[in-house]
Amino acid sequence: MENYYQKDIECASPGQIKEWQDERLTAQVQHMWDNVPYYRAMMEKKGVKPEDIKGRDDLYKLPFIEKSDLRENYPDKLVAVPLKDCVRIQSTSGTTGKRVVAYYTQGDIDLWEDCCARAIMAAGGTNEDVCQVSYGYGLFTGGPGLNGGSHKVGCLTVPTSSGNTDRQIMFIRDLNTTILCCTPSYAAYLGESMKEMGLSPEDIPLKAGIFGAEAWSEEMRHEIQNTLGIKAYDIYGLTELSGPGVAFECSAQDGMHVNEDHFIAEVVDPDTGEPLPDGEKGELVFTSITKKAFPLIRYRTRDICILSREKCSCGRTHVKMTKPMGRTDDMLIIRGVNVFPSQIETVLLKNGYQANYQIIVDRVNNTDTFDIHVEMTSEMFTDNVGEISKRQNELVSALRSMLGIKANVTLVAPKSIIRSEGKAVRVIDKRKI
Amino acid sequence: MSVSQISVFLENKTGALNNLTSVLSDNGINIQAMSVAETSEFGIVRMIVDDAFDASTYLKDAGYIARVSAVVCATISDEPGSLHRIIDVLNNVGIDVEYMYAFLGGRKENHAHIIMKVADNEKAEAALRKAGIELLDED
Numbered sequence: 001m002e003n004y005y006q007k008d009i010e011c012a013s014p015g016q017i018k019e020w021q022d023e024r025l026t027a028q029v030q031h032m033w034d035n036v037p038y039y040r041a042m043m044e045k046k047g048v049k050p051e052d053i054k055g056r057d058d059l060y061k062l063p064f065i066e067k068s069d070l071r072e073n074y075p076d077k078l079v080a081v082p083l084k085d086c087v088r089i090q091s092t093s094g095t096t097g098k099r100v101v102a103y104y105t106q107g108d109i110d111l112w113e114d115c116c117a118r119a120i121m122a123a124g125g126t127n128e129d130v131c132q133v134s135y136g137y138g139l140f141t142g143g144p145g146l147n148g149g150s151h152k153v154g155c156l157t158v159p160t161s162s163g164n165t166d167r168q169i170m171f172i173r174d175l176n177t178t179i180l181c182c183t184p185s186y187a188a189y190l191g192e193s194m195k196e197m198g199l200s201p202e203d204i205p206l207k208a209g210i211f212g213a214e215a216w217s218e219e220m221r222h223e224i225q226n227t228l229g230i231k232a233y234d235i236y237g238l239t240e241l242s243g244p245g246v247a248f249e250c251s252a253q254d255g256m257h258v259n260e261d262h263f264i265a266e267v268v269d270p271d272t273g274e275p276l277p278d279g280e281k282g283e284l285v286f287t288s289i290t291k292k293a294f295p296l297i298r299y300r301t302r303d304i305c306i307l308s309r310e311k312c313s314c315g316r317t318h319v320k321m322t323k324p325m326g327r328t329d330d331m332l333i334i335r336g337v338n339v340f341p342s343q344i345e346t347v348l349l350k351n352g353y354q355a356n357y358q359i360i361v362d363r364v365n366n367t368d369t370f371d372i373h374v375e376m377t378s379e380m381f382t383d384n385v386g387e388i389s390k391r392q393n394e395l396v397s398a399l400r401s402m403l404g405i406k407a408n409v410t411l412v413a414p415k416s417i418i419r420s421e422g423k424a425v426r427v428i429d430k431r432k433i
Numbered sequence: 434m435s436v437s438q439i440s441v442f443l444e445n446k447t448g449a450l451n452n453l454t455s456v457l458s459d460n461g462i463n464i465q466a467m468s469v470a471e472t473s474e475f476g477i478v479r480m481i482v483d484d485a486f487d488a489s490t491y492l493k494d495a496g497y498i499a500r501v502s503a504v505v506c507a508t509i510s511d512e513p514g515s516l517h518r519i520i521d522v523l524n525n526v527g528i529d530v531e532y533m534y535a536f537l538g539g540r541k542e543n544h545a546h547i548i549m550k551v552a553d554n555e556k557a558e559a560a561l562r563k564a565g566i567e568l569l570d571e572d
Binding site for chain 1: 449
């Protein structure tokens with residue numbers, strides 16, 4: 001028996017979905033034109049007026065919004081409602097100190113939580129379930145989003161947030177947690193820890209997990225499913241668009257349904273920006289058609305994926321996206337955190353090192369390892385082991401406060417980082433995803 | 434008054450020391466004393482060589498990070514108690530030794546040379562000289 005949170009919407013006819021999208025997009029474009037001078041100027045530059053947009057088929061006429069536009073308008077210049085109507089912000093970890101701040105009205109939070117509630121019910125959740133949210137709470141959208149969704153479904157919500165593995169396991173066992181929400185690598189880690197404690201899947205009350213915020217492979221899914229004795233479901237989202245729940249997996253476990261009543265998904269050629277037909281691989285672009293405070297039109301996610309409109313066995317009619325297959329930029333997702341090499345460069349230069357470094361990411365026992373090799377410089381070298389170690393520790397702390405996760409720093413000999421055609425290889429990603 | 438020491442940054446990995454000594458060997462540099470301070474990831478090789486400035490130029494050309502600094506070198510007789518004597522002198526004037534290493538023979542038979550890194554070379558040398566301890570100077 002498939003569970004739905006909003007069956008009429010989730011299983012609506014394609015015609016109905018198009019009708020919603022046409023009407024909501026038209027209104028959203030007018031809303032942006034009226035309230036966001038920056039986007040109005042972009043439209044004017046492209047020679048588009050709100051009356052040119054009559055529905056989804058006119059979407060291609062509109063200018064893209066890029067991440068650089070969000071940074072340029074930090075913190076609130078893209079907000080489309082008076083600040084008195086906003087009730088919350090969430091934020092991404094930022095490059096070179098500039099974060100993206102997303103604003104929400106109460107209505108925006110409601111629709112975001114609805115999306116998360118759909119994901120929980122698609123994973124088999126009901127008000128009989130105990131849902132443990134082990135995503136971080138705070139500025140990160142993972143915790144607050146699934147927390148809200150869990151409330152809407154009526155689950156008993158256990159807001160453990162991330163970390164403290166022993167306590168996570170204690171609550172799973174003592175409270176009979178049935179649904180776990182966290183990053184896939186943390187789920188794998190919890191599974192390993194429980195195995196070490198001598199627990200078999202029969203001793204673990206969990207039945208399903210909703211895992212997102214980082215890329216994971218089918219092999220990893222099988223491993224998590226086997227160790228925890230659960231069904232593991234993927235969830236997709238971006239802070240810029242609300243957070244987790246933009247798309248979610250159903251019982252078919254084969255691609256994620258985009259919540260098309262709230263978001264229009266397009267795939268475009270990353271070089272030309274030309275829209276590509278369904279089934280072709282390209283960059284995912286989203287338009288939020290119902291959010292009021294921080295609506296984005298044609299936002300380029302930099303994620304590469306494929307959209308599919310094939311009929312799904314779960315009964316849902318909304319378009320499905322594959323797991324992101326890569327990025328069009330150099331962003332890395334490490335333990336669920338977005339890391340740009342440029343952030344590392346900034347910290348190195350600020351701490352007296354040169355920008356000669358190499359990032360090595362691997363996945364050991366289903367957890368990402370994150371190493372940065374930094375070339376020693378004559379300025380940073382002293383004849384004192386303690387002093388070098390002290391500077392190294394200062395660098396580790398500075399990186400941690402910039403990136404939000406800890407990296408192992410190794411000081412290496414000058415010119416020892418491989419350079420191909422004079423250009424250093426900055427990133428070695430050994431993860432097989 | 435003091436002697437010149439070269440400190441070189443090395444990664445703690447197989448072959449690192451071999452590469453360093455081959456540069457010195459190829460350029461005809463004679464190593465008179467050497468010590469290696471290591472952590473799990475990197476090491477500092479400290480050396481007294483016959484020509485510190487030549488050696489540091491060759492090393493820098495070969496891509497190493499090398500630094501020349503002044504250290505105190507005391508010459509003591511090769512017998513029990515002689516090391517204690519110099520440490521005692523330094524202790525009495527409140528000078529801490531950051532690190533030290535020793536080599537036997539070398540420039541004077543039946544003697545040992547003690548190389549010490551201290552915060553204040555001049556003060557250490559004055560105290561040692563006052564106590565009648567022989568100091569090694571650059572030639």
